[in-house]
Amino acid sequence: MSKIHVLPDIVVSQIAAGEVVERPASVVKELLENALDASATTITVQIEQGGRRRIRVSDDGIGIPADEVELAFTRHATSKLNSIDDLQQLYTLGFRGEALASIAAISHITITTRHRDEETGTRLRIEGGKVLQRQEVGAPAGTVLDVENLFFNTPARLKFLKKTTTEKRHITSLVSRYAMAYPHVRFVLEQDSREILRTTGSGELADVVVRVLGLDAFRQMIPIAGEERDRLTGSRINVHGYVALPDFSRADRSHITLFVNGRSIQDTRLTYALTQAYQGMLDDRRYPVAIVMIDLPPDDVDVNVHPTKAEVRFRSPDTVFTAVQRSVRQALLSALSAHPSESSTDASPAQQTLNLPSSPAEWQSPPSSPPPAYAAQRPSVPLAQTTRHSVYTDDDADLDYIPAGADAPLRPRTLPILRVIGQIGAQYIVAEGPVGMYLIDQNAAHERILYQALHEQLGSDENDSIEIEPQTIELPKQLAKAFEQSWDFWHQLGFVIEPFGPDTWIVRAVPSLLQGLDIGAAILYTLKGGSEPEQLIRQLSAFAAIRSGEVLSTEEMRSLIQQLERCPSPMTAPDGRPTLLHFSSEQIAREFRR
Numbered sequence: 001m002s003k004i005h006v007l008p009d010i011v012v013s014q015i016a017a018g019e020v021v022e023r024p025a026s027v028v029k030e031l032l033e034n035a036l037d038a039s040a041t042t043i044t045v046q047i048e049q050g051g052r053r054r055i056r057v058s059d060d061g062i063g064i065p066a067d068e069v070e071l072a073f074t075r076h077a078t079s080k081l082n083s084i085d086d087l088q089q090l091y092t093l094g095f096r097g098e099a100l101a102s103i104a105a106i107s108h109i110t111i112t113t114r115h116r117d118e119e120t121g122t123r124l125r126i127e128g129g130k131v132l133q134r135q136e137v138g139a140p141a142g143t144v145l146d147v148e149n150l151f152f153n154t155p156a157r158l159k160f161l162k163k164t165t166t167e168k169r170h171i172t173s174l175v176s177r178y179a180m181a182y183p184h185v186r187f188v189l190e191q192d193s194r195e196i197l198r199t200t201g202s203g204e205l206a207d208v209v210v211r212v213l214g215l216d217a218f219r220q221m222i223p224i225a226g227e228e229r230d231r232l233t234g235s236r237i238n239v240h241g242y243v244a245l246p247d248f249s250r251a252d253r254s255h256i257t258l259f260v261n262g263r264s265i266q267d268t269r270l271t272y273a274l275t276q277a278y279q280g281m282l283d284d285r286r287y288p289v290a291i292v293m294i295d296l297p298p299d300d301v302d303v304n305v306h307p308t309k310a311e312v313r314f315r316s317p318d319t320v321f322t323a324v325q326r327s328v329r330q331a332l333l334s335a336l337s338a339h340p341s342e343s344s345t346d347a348s349p350a351q352q353t354l355n356l357p358s359s360p361a362e363w364q365s366p367p368s369s370p371p372p373a374y375a376a377q378r379p380s381v382p383l384a385q386t387t388r389h390s391v392y393t394d395d396d397a398d399l400d401y402i403p404a405g406a407d408a409p410l411r412p413r414t415l416p417i418l419r420v421i422g423q424i425g426a427q428y429i430v431a432e433g434p435v436g437m438y439l440i441d442q443n444a445a446h447e448r449i450l451y452q453a454l455h456e457q458l459g460s461d462e463n464d465s466i467e468i469e470p471q472t473i474e475l476p477k478q479l480a481k482a483f484e485q486s487w488d489f490w491h492q493l494g495f496v497i498e499p500f501g502p503d504t505w506i507v508r509a510v511p512s513l514l515q516g517l518d519i520g521a522a523i524l525y526t527l528k529g530g531s532e533p534e535q536l537i538r539q540l541s542a543f544a545a546i547r548s549g550e551v552l553s554t555e556e557m558r559s560l561i562q563q564l565e566r567c568p569s570p571m572t573a574p575d576g577r578p579t580l581l582h583f584s585s586e587q588i589a590r591e592f593r594r
């Protein structure tokens, strides 16, 4: 140990840099905030090698006067604060006057800046905190900060940096978040000369969210808006943004973005308020995608509690909590209850128009005892059919925002998320939804699902068929003719059928959708309804659907509902019968006179 001495400024800055600059993304954050504080309308971020090689942030903001440029790199030099009281009325993101000094201490910096009111610009070259070069240059108004070789003199930090791809993701996530928080500002992000994100600066948050999440994901998001008045202080707390519908969820919290007064923050309580709003809608350990902007008077929030300003303290945390939770909950409830009322319009022509020779019920004798051969072989509700849609996969835990995923979308949800409670009378499924109780007719629902699936199969080039134990079928004369006429239909669906003798055929493969079905009976029944594709599909779905009287496992019920949720017209069976009845919470409360 040596004698006690005051540390040289550069060492102090390097130590401070350890707090402020944890990783390249921290530099990007500070430079973005400076550009925003300088009233930039366009901010371009260029990154090389995850920021290790270069971080360049250019803005068209106010610029720095020539005689203040060096000062900007001095510790505790700021243009944003004069006295501690100013902190209570702070409208800028920066105030500590520490970022530039810290970054300069651990990198090679070139700054080119021209103040709006000055003729010429200044270029300064700083290495490890020392000014090496200064020159007057012609430059557009604004500032370009070029940070190279970050951590060049702090090998410990360098060693702890994650893979380049991880650092890149952090930066993309960060810039995306700021782009969403500042829709009036045009953001461009390039990584290794590739454009990753570009926003328009239109001022519309929706525009930015589409750019960041992609259109398909955006379709799963709903806007939130709310205001809460604090009882104590009387001040208003405003909440706006976008949150995901419940099934667009993630395995971790990293897709939750919180901004307070334009400042990106982390706050476990507010994150909790948000997830609370999804109560009963999200599975365990699933978290929503959300962009929540909270605005409140600056003196109701203390931003000076954390060196990177990532945490804040609220004067009335409970009110902020309530504001977030309420606005999200309200948005979710109204979005989810809006869906079922958009009831289907393709309620089909009733049975008589179709001239059905017999109804499924007739075909199968009393509902409670379906034909034994069929009952034993009923195709189980195909479980694999429903894939959850997300532009994110679950293994990208620290992926954060990746703009505009090119992922194939699933059909959007047409029903709210329903939770299966059980089955009654071996006929109806009881389910709970966000706005009450639902009774689902299992037969009608499955008919709708099959009808939809068969239509899709008919329209697609790939047939998803499954070989079966070859099975011969013999048809009565007039149906044999209908069968030949509808040859293309069966083939298109994925049936592999060959002639086997007079009015006799052999079936070698069937669409996987109909696996396990008594194929002879299915074809016979289907042909009785007419030979037009629409008639055939209706008959076939009616035949293949789960009957009333069948006991279903919870898994089967869940799968059935999930598939129904994705049907374009989930509210009715193809023949127009309702598939589900909704009893709203209010209705139930009324009945109980609550």
Ligand code: ADP
Binding pocket: 030, 034, 035, 038, 059, 061, 062, 063, 064, 072, 073, 077, 078, 079, 080, 093, 094, 095, 096, 097, 098, 099, 100, 101, 142, 143
């Ligand atoms: P702070 O932002 O807390 O004031 P910084 O070290 O980040 O501290 O910046 C120091 C000062 O440099 C700022 O107060 C501001 O006056 C000036 N400055 C930094 N970046 C810019 C910029 N992009 N445009 C204009 N002025 C800037």
Ligand code: MG
Binding pocket: 030, 033, 034, 093, 094, 095, 097, 099, 100
């Ligand atoms: Mg700053």
